Amino acid sequence: MLNNKTKNRLTIFVAISILTIIAIVFIFKTLEDNVLYFYSPSEISKTDEINLNNKIRIGGMVKEGSVKTSEDEIKFIVTDFKKEIIVSFQGTVPALFAEGKGVVAEGKLKDKKFFVAKRILAKHDENYMPPEIKKNLNKNAK
Amino acid sequence: MFKFLNPSYVFHLTGKILNFVKIFILPISIIGIIFALFVSPRDYIQGESVRIMYVHVPSAWISLLCFASISFLCILNFLFKIKSASLIYKSLAPIGLVFNFIAIFTGSLWGKPTWGTWWVWDARLTSMLVLMFFYIIFILSYKFIKDDSKALKICTSISVLGLINLIIIKYSVHWWSTLHQQPSINLSGETTVHYSMLIPLSIMLCAFLLYSALIFLMKYRIETIRVKRKRLKKL
Numbered sequence: 001m002l003n004n005k006t007k008n009r010l011t012i013f014v015a016i017s018i019l020t021i022i023a024i025v026f027i028f029k030t031l032e033d034n035v036l037y038f039y040s041p042s043e044i045s046k047t048d049e050i051n052l053n054n055k056i057r058i059g060g061m062v063k064e065g066s067v068k069t070s071e072d073e074i075k076f077i078v079t080d081f082k083k084e085i086i087v088s089f090q091g092t093v094p095a096l097f098a099e100g101k102g103v104v105a106e107g108k109l110k111d112k113k114f115f116v117a118k119r120i121l122a123k124h125d126e127n128y129m130p131p132e133i134k135k136n137l138n139k140n141a142k
Numbered sequence: 143m144f145k146f147l148n149p150s151y152v153f154h155l156t157g158k159i160l161n162f163v164k165i166f167i168l169p170i171s172i173i174g175i176i177f178a179l180f181v182s183p184r185d186y187i188q189g190e191s192v193r194i195m196y197v198h199v200p201s202a203w204i205s206l207l208c209f210a211s212i213s214f215l216c217i218l219n220f221l222f223k224i225k226s227a228s229l230i231y232k233s234l235a236p237i238g239l240v241f242n243f244i245a246i247f248t249g250s251l252w253g254k255p256t257w258g259t260w261w262v263w264d265a266r267l268t269s270m271l272v273l274m275f276f277y278i279i280f281i282l283s284y285k286f287i288k289d290d291s292k293a294l295k296i297c298t299s300i301s302v303l304g305l306i307n308l309i310i311i312k313y314s315v316h317w318w319s320t321l322h323q324q325p326s327i328n329l330s331g332e333t334t335v336h337y338s339m340l341i342p343l344s345i346m347l348c349a350f351l352l353y354s355a356l357i358f359l360m361k362y363r364i365e366t367i368r369v370k371r372k373r374l375k376k377l
């Protein structure tokens with residue numbers, strides 16, 4: 001059905017496509033750590049070779065009831081419900097920063113349990129609903 | 143069946159479809175805007191900035207859809223030498239690029255009040271930016287490379303890379319930790335957008351699709367005329 005020229009083109013095309021896919025998979029496997037935008041607290045506690053001088057990002061949920069604001073500093077606990085890290089930050093947090101919501105902190109680790117943030121970003125989840133529905137949901141939950 | 147391969151018949155048909163699109167586009171856009179700006183509720187946490195979603199999400203989808211069809215047609219043209227496919231992908235590419243830009247632009251407008259930053263280099267945002275570069279290279283290569291077969295080869299390789307990039311865009315939020323949230327609308331599984339927000343979103347999607355169809359049909363007809371003129375000159 002296909003003539004020879006088309007067959008040739010098809011073989012070359014399929015071969016090159018497969019090679020490209022394999023190459024890209026390998027590239028992403030090697031770059032895995034760089035593609036991750038942030039580490040979770042569990043990943044931090046697992047790895048041994050985190051350089052304390054490097055700027056990194058950690059992300060997770062702000063633990064309920066853990067936010068403490070003093071005059072020039074805000075302290076809170078980032079959790080992924082397995083491990084926790086205490087974060088301290090000087091500056092203003094974004095409007096959507098709240099307890100029980102996602103957060104990404106950029107800065108340096110003091111040790112595995114303590115993180116000094118230079119920048120705080122709020123992470124929004126995939127839920128969209130009007131305020132009244134949210135109120136009803138909370139009522140039902142109680 | 144064969145009349146669909148006849149350019150003058152297709153030209154006639156696209157003219158008819160274009161008239162239909164022209165009738166529907168204005169009312170649907172107006173209804174969509176009214177729903178998106180006034181009827182739909184605020185979000186419980188983002189407040190009014192949720193309305194950016196009604197532009198951001200449809201334009202991101204359309205830009206992905208455009209690139210998928212462009213790549214498919216370009217590869218088809220490369221493998222089986224279907225010349226008329228080039229008319230379609232040449233008319234689709236600018237639409238995809240514009241919607242890709244709108245998606246990135248509105249996304250960064252949304253990111254400032256919610257995340258607290260205009261731009262971050264996470265997997266989703268970066269792969270979307272890469273898609274924009276693919277669009278630009280694609281358009282430049284068929285516009286400025288004089289040798290048609292050479293241009294087709296370059297376009298095909300961009301198509302293959304772009305298709306892989308589309309898969310990366312789709313799954314970037316699942317495979318890696320990103321600042322961008324996971325998809326809210328899942329065809330298989332739970333949709334986490336309240337229906338009062340889904341209605342304006344789907345109307346806006348219709349409006350955007352109609353707009354793309356309008357531009358596509360007009361551009362396609364112009365490209366057809368251009369090709370015919372070129373052939374006349376050669377005679």
